[in-house]
Amino acid sequence: xxxxxxxxxxxxxxxxxxxxxxxxxxxxxxELAKSESIEMTESHxxxxxxxxxxxxxxxxxxAVRVLTKAIGKKLGKEKGNSKxxxxxxxxxxxxxxxxxxxxxxxTGCI
Amino acid sequence: MxxxxxxxxxxxxxxxxxxxxxxxxxxxxxxAFEQDVRLLFMDDGVFQLAKxxxxxxxxxKNFSPTYSALGxxxxxxxxxxxxxxxxxxxxxxxxxxLVWEDEDDDWAERDSIxxxxxxxxxxxxxxxxxxxxx
Numbered sequence: 291x292x293x294x295x296x297x298x299x300x301x302x303x304x305x306x307x308x309x310x311x312x313x314x315x316x317x318x319x320x321e322l323a324k325s326e327s328i329e330m331t332e333s334h335x336x337x338x339x340x341x342x343x344x345x346x347x348x349x350x351x352x353a354v355r356v357l358t359k360a361i362g363k364k365l366g367k368e369k370g371n372s373k374x375x376x377x378x379x380x381x382x383x384x385x386x387x388x389x390x391x392x393x394x395x396x397t398g399c400i
Numbered sequence: 401m402x403x404x405x406x407x408x409x410x411x412x413x414x415x416x417x418x419x420x421x422x423x424x425x426x427x428x429x430x431x432a433f434e435q436d437v438r439l440l441f442m443d444d445g446v447f448q449l450a451k452x453x454x455x456x457x458x459x460x461k462n463f464s465p466t467y468s469a470l471g472x473x474x475x476x477x478x479x480x481x482x483x484x485x486x487x488x489x490x491x492x493x494x495x496x497x498l499v500w501e502d503e504d505d506d507w508a509e510r511d512s513i514x515x516x517x518x519x520x521x522x523x524x525x526x527x528x529x530x531x532x533x534x
Contacts, residue, residue: 348469349461353432356472363507 293321307388307395314342314392322390326381334378334390336365341391351393354384405436407528410445415460420448423534424466431473439470440516440524442481445534446488449480449495449513464496471500471512478512479524485515 291306292299295318301309306325308314319338323330330338340361344352352360354372362370369375375383388395408427414420431437441449448464455462470478478498485491498512516524525531 347465349463349465350428350469352469352472353428355432355434356469360472 295321308392311392318392319390326386326389337378337387338391340364341387341393345393351388357384403436404529406430407438407440407531409440409531409533410448411443413444414448415458419534421463424463428473431475437475438477440479442484446480446484451494451496467496467498476500476512479514479516481521482515482517
């Protein structure tokens with residue numbers, strides 16, 4: 291399995307998550323978003339950048355409860371709720387946003 | 401229904417076996433589902449919290465940065481057996497500085513690690529409903 295980004299084939303697992311963290315680029319994110327029928331906006335990027343930084347620091351993708359709280363703290367209370375995050379990523383913020391961010395699928399999370 | 405209190409006891413070195421990583425993953429999943437969780441590190445388990453781990457030579461992922469995320473998961477009590485540290489020539493300074501942020505106090509940082517002696521460990525084990533040993 292894989293996705294094509296600017297002529298390069300990037301390997302993914304059977305659910306479409308990138309196999310190699312280092313393959314990720316912003317173009318790859320656009321492709322991954324397309325596969326989830328998400329149109330990337332500034333608000334989407336905020337969450338994606340946050341997830342990349344979180345993974346870089348802690349080596350895990352945060353659970354959705356943790357993500358919600360941390361987003362609220364970093365980007366403001368009006369964004370730190372599941373309604374806002376579900377509007378951006380309707381099929382589960384952790385699951386879809388992690389895919390677009392090129393992170394492994396979070397364990398036991400939506 | 402009152403919430404059960406869970407204590408995860410970690411007694412093995414971080415690498416070489418899968419216990420430390422498995423324990424950490426179970427703790428994170430439990431905490432994500434709002435289980436009331438605390439951790440105890442003793443015996444070689446104290447090495448799991450050691451600062452400056454480098455796994456480049458053993459082809460293992462260095463998962464030690466993940467312990468710093470425990471505060472975000474509202475795991476605020478991390479007990480470390482004083483005697484186990486001393487037996488290994490270590491002190492609190494050799495461990496990562498783990499903190500949690502108190503939402504009710506303007507996100508003030510608080511230390512998560514509490515050094516305990518054997519009699520305190522006995523009490524801690526008694527006051528938890530479920531004790532899981534890794």
